[in-house]
Amino acid sequence: DAGVIQSPRHEVTEMGQEVTLRCKPISGHDYLFWYRQTMMRGLELLIYFNNNVPIDDSGMPEDRFSAKMPNASFSTLKIQPSEPRDSAVYFCASSPPNRGRGDTQYFGPGTRLTVL
């Protein structure tokens, strides 16, 4: 298995531009999570999906952020317009069907976003 795939690995953009981060979860996993990691705030859960449906988006910082999961093998996190304070590493993670809530999350390699 290729693991969780994220693209791009690095993104440098200018303030005000739209940014789209992409994620392909592990086949068969029905939970998908988006996290943001910064030095100041650590690892923050932004949103998670179950069976392509958003379950909890309370961590999404503001309306500039949106996430979609059109099918079981693809998800996007979009920032429009981007701001310098959005600079961070964004991780996608997936988890197999929940059998007791003790399941491992499998993380992708992350996308390092720099907004100038």
Added chain:
Amino acid sequence: AQSVTQLDSQVPVFEEAPVELRCNYSSSVSVYLFWYVQYPNQGLQLLLKYLSGSTLVESINGFEAEFNKSQTSFHLRKPSVHISDTAEYFCAVSTNTGGFKTIFGAGTRLFVKA
């Protein structure tokens, strides 16, 4: 609501010395506990987890952690560290109630010196 506190932000240690990374959690219900490791420029990966049963859990690379319910702790230990153990370690907790959320601690950076 659950919370996780990692008591040390950085732990420097010499190679072959023992190490303990401390983690305390808060929850009003039964918990599942995890340690994840993040090597430089990589995503997090599971090191070990406690779901039920024996309170001592071990990883394949010599780490172990003990679930202590009375002290609400899940400290990570290794009797002899290697240079390659240099990484950031995250303690995490999830529960069997409510939504499927895992709460991560702030992380402890382990730096192993030669």
